[in-house]
Amino acid sequence: xxxxxxxxxxxxxxxxxxxxxxxxxxxxxxxxxxxxxxxxxxxxxxxxxxxxxxxxxxxxxxxxxxxxxxxxxxxxxxxxxxxxxxxxxxxxxxxxxxxxxxxxxxxxxxxxxxxxxxxxxxxxxxxxxxxxxxxx
Amino acid sequence: xxxxxxxxxxxxxxxxxxxxxxxxxxxxxxxxxxxxxxxxxxxxxxxxxxxxxxxxxxxxxxxxxxxxxxxxxxxxxxxxxxxxxxxxxxxxxxxxxxxxxxxxxxxxxxxxxxxxxxxxxxxxxxxxxxxxxxxxxxxxxxxxxxxxxxxxxxxxxxxxxxxxxxxxxxxxxxxxxxxxxxxxxxxxxxxxxxxxxxxxxxxxxxxxxxxxxxxxxxxxxxxxxxxxxxxxxxxxxxxxxxxxxxxxxxxxxxxxxxxxxxxxxxxxxxxxxxxxxxxxxxxxxxxxxxxxxxx
Numbered sequence: 001x002x003x004x005x006x007x008x009x010x011x012x013x014x015x016x017x018x019x020x021x022x023x024x025x026x027x028x029x030x031x032x033x034x035x036x037x038x039x040x041x042x043x044x045x046x047x048x049x050x051x052x053x054x055x056x057x058x059x060x061x062x063x064x065x066x067x068x069x070x071x072x073x074x075x076x077x078x079x080x081x082x083x084x085x086x087x088x089x090x091x092x093x094x095x096x097x098x099x100x101x102x103x104x105x106x107x108x109x110x111x112x113x114x115x116x117x118x119x120x121x122x123x124x125x126x127x128x129x130x131x132x133x134x135x136x
Numbered sequence: 137x138x139x140x141x142x143x144x145x146x147x148x149x150x151x152x153x154x155x156x157x158x159x160x161x162x163x164x165x166x167x168x169x170x171x172x173x174x175x176x177x178x179x180x181x182x183x184x185x186x187x188x189x190x191x192x193x194x195x196x197x198x199x200x201x202x203x204x205x206x207x208x209x210x211x212x213x214x215x216x217x218x219x220x221x222x223x224x225x226x227x228x229x230x231x232x233x234x235x236x237x238x239x240x241x242x243x244x245x246x247x248x249x250x251x252x253x254x255x256x257x258x259x260x261x262x263x264x265x266x267x268x269x270x271x272x273x274x275x276x277x278x279x280x281x282x283x284x285x286x287x288x289x290x291x292x293x294x295x296x297x298x299x300x301x302x303x304x305x306x307x308x309x310x311x312x313x314x315x316x317x318x319x320x321x322x323x324x325x326x327x328x329x330x331x332x333x334x335x336x337x338x339x340x341x342x343x344x345x346x347x348x349x350x351x352x353x354x355x356x357x358x359x360x361x362x363x364x365x366x367x368x369x370x371x372x373x374x375x376x377x378x379x380x381x382x383x384x385x386x387x388x389x390x391x392x393x394x395x396x397x398x399x400x401x402x403x404x405x406x407x408x409x410x411x412x413x414x415x416x417x418x419x420x421x422x423x424x425x426x427x428x429x430x431x
Contacts, residue, residue: 042332077326092186125364128180129216130334
């Protein structure tokens with residue numbers, strides 16, 4: 001009997017399995033209600049909504065999610081986490097997306113480009129948070 | 137209760153105005169505590185990656201320090217330190233495998249399995265002093281001051297470390313105990329812009345603008361905070377934010393501990409209002425809560 005071709009390309013499958021491993025979350029539990037996007041304070045800055053981001057991941061597509069910079073703009077505020085009716089820790093999903101990039105030794109910001117006056121006046125926790133979240 | 141105080145990096149430098157009044161207030165209220173003699177950075181953000189245990193070493197090491205120094209409870213004032221330490225503590229308590237790995241990795245330290253309790257300063261005030269007693273201790277009630285409380289994210293999310301249920305309004309209880317009026321403020325539990333202010337300043341400022349707009353709508357005289365990151369985005373950068381977003385008015389910002397110090401009648405110098413900018417001091421002088429501006 002001929003096997004049914006998987007809709008997910010093997011390379012993509014590897015990537016989404018990595019996301020699942022890092023996040024500990026099952027994106028297939030998402031029912032696409034869009035609550036996460038409705039409450040997201042940073043959604044306007046992303047290429048598309050967090051709901052669509054999860055939908056792409058359900059289909060094994062990680063590249064569009066990276067291009068939409070959802071991981072970069074997620075501030076880990078956890079508003080979506082407390083609101084998700086399916087109990088998905090959405091912040092962990094997009095942390096994993098961010099880590100997927102950072103672990104290829106790629107920085108998501110250039111610390112040397114932070115203006116000098118910002119360096120002088122911003123508090124330490126702002127630097128530690130930024131570098132923890134966005135540098136490899 | 138043997139109470140230890142974990143300051144965290146920012147309170148010893150840029151956010152001295154969050155720390156000094158808070159510690160003086162504990163002395164004034166007769167709460168015994170000792171500042172941890174050794175500590176390190178908490179990590180600032182709790183690691184959300186399941187396989188990333190190395191970033192739990194810093195917060196857990198701080199909890200070990202507290203246990204070593206004989207404390208059963210650690211209080212933090214900075215919201216981010218609170219969140220990072222409380223979540224790491226919860227992880228150690230609940231995840232045997234991770235606890236074991238951490239203990240074996242830090243083999244120079246005594247084993248730790250979550251013996252210390254992590255509390256935020258606001259919880260300490262409510263649970264150890266109580267709003268009623270605090271109200272009785274206030275010598276300069278902040279009458280006529282309408283205050284918008286900004287919880288931000290890390291005091292209230294995720295739910296497992298929230299210092300308060302949404303309907304209990306710990307900040308509002310605090311403001312009322314000081315004799316001020318809490319403003320109903322729609323952005324109280326929203327994101328301030330966080331580290332996006334450094335990484336993507338335009339987007340960070342857009343977020344901060346929404347919080348300031350909500351503070352304006354609530355007709356608050358002042359915005360109070362408990363996090364140096366929120367203070368940077370909503371206070372230090374506020375003039376910038378207001379300049380680039382039409383229709384916003386400036387609103388003075390304070391750390392909640394500064395208003396506590398003023399209401400308890402502590403020496404205004406301890407409140408370090410000099411670090412807040414002129415608008416904050418002018419408001420307090422105008423309302424006759426302090427006599428002269430600190431330099």
